[in-house]
Amino acid sequence: MVDMMSALRPEARQAPESGIVEVVNFARERDDLIPLWVGEGDLPTPDFIRAAAEASLDKGETFYTYQRGIPALREALACYHHRHFGRDWGAERYFVTGSGMQAIQLAVQAIAGAGDEVIYPSPAWPNFPAAIGIMGARAIPVPLDFSPNGWTLDLDRLFAAVTPRTRAIYLNSPSNPTGWMADKETLAAILAEARRRGLWIVADEVYSRFVEGEATRAPSFMDVAEPDDLILYVNTFSKNWAMTGWRIGWLSAPPALGQVVENLIQYSTSGVAQFMQRGAVAALDEGEEFVALQRRRASAGRAIIEGRLAATGRIRYAPPQGAFYLFFGVEGFSDSRDLAKRIVGETGVGLAPGSAFGEAGEGFLRLCFARSAEHLEAAAERLAGWIAR
Structure with missing residues (x-):
């Protein structure tokens, strides 16, 4: 029987699995999930x-x-x-x-x-x-x-x-x-x-x-x-x-x-x-009015997440100048893949592991804050409580 994998181009065989999708698949069926792991907001197309x-x-x-x-x-x-x-x-x-x-x-x-x-x-x-x-x-x-x-x-x-x-x-x-x-x-x-x-x-x-x-x-x-x-x-x-x-x-x-x-x-x-x-x-x-709305929501979302997590005194991050992500690490944790799985498993908040973004991202997590204030308040409360514990 032909080994199908060896018959493929090496570039196809070696295409990396998404480190984000791995965590998504780990917890996508949770009823209490707040998904902040991918790069999109929660508004439908206008x-x-x-x-x-x-x-x-x-x-x-x-x-x-x-x-x-x-x-x-x-x-x-x-x-x-x-x-x-x-x-x-x-x-x-x-x-x-x-x-x-x-x-x-x-x-x-x-x-x-x-x-x-x-x-x-x-x-x-x-x-x-x-x-x-x-x-x-x-x-x-x-x-x-x-x-x-x-x-x-x-x-x-x-x-x-x-x-x-x-x-x-x-x-x-x-x-x-x-x-x-x-x-x-x-x-x-x-x-x-x-x-x-x-x-x-x-x-x-x-x-x-x-x-x-x-x-x-x-x-x-x-x-x-x-x-x-x-x-x-x-x-x-x-x-x-x-x-x-x-x-x-x-x-x-x-x-x-x-x-x-x-x-x-x-x-x-x-x-x-x-x-x-x-x-x-x-x-x-x-669409300019809608773009302005998106910007206002992202700015408000950043304030919610950044304020609550920074108040724990246990995260490290640099205030983002643009885009709509908080890229942060948690004191005492270096393996971002395991940390992302642990957080979603124990809190229901889905985050992307920093290792998915290359070796320079290891030790960090990515959180998308282009979401509703209600979802972000709930996520911030769960995360801040988990970090404090």
Whole structure:
């Protein structure tokens, strides 16, 4: 009998199991579960987005459509970036993808393969290094430095990780899971080094609208870049507009790459359903009030969780600058996988183990606070009581 596993490509066999899903599967059936382990809020997609998709279905828009995305959505993406990022780069540089994850996969397929390396700050969302590995390339983590004053990126360490095999730098800012956020000066320094060495940048700006304070967005490579810089921007409709289940995102790339990106879409999904794209147009054109609501809820949720857990005097964390996670450790515990299982088993509060985000995340837990105040108050009470005991 053929050994099916040995007959697979090594990259497929070695694709890592999600450390988050492992904990989810451990306790998903609990009746008293408060699930704070995944990166989504608890609001459903708003009515005005659903209505646009339903109207499209009613019109019979259920056929093959533009591989790059319908013109209305690409134009809406251009207008959105002009409003919020001040760059009038035109609709031709925006490509609609089947989720932010597919945008990352397309970016990786375009720039890295067997024998190549991509460097990235860690702790990091595990799907990115996994996508690199599946392509046969190597993902090289560069640890962020932790202190109670904040996570920091040592640029000298980042640049020292570049080798002749390095093809790109991946930067997720604001960061999942740490909440670290690159300032404009850091982005400019990374771009200058990438230009000098001829490296690509994959700019993951999924959480750009979730920032603390008065700013309406995080600093972006768009603040310092030129249209033809070697930068691929990946983003999603999931977070801002409560569309995680829709699986729709976008890739922004220099227009000269248009046919290449279209070809990669053609040979993967052949495009995104038109009715979903109509919903995405509504999100961009009509969704600012909802984004503001999401930001207010996340800020209030952070205050609830951070205040209660910090008061125990037994956690270590850095206040997040952006995104919607608290990344914290508990005094006396170093194995985050066992700790996450123990906490959910004894309290019903589901948290993601820091080890799922790389070696630099070990000893921490990730908690999503983009949830209702009621759920977060209950979770905070259970967690604070458990930690105090």
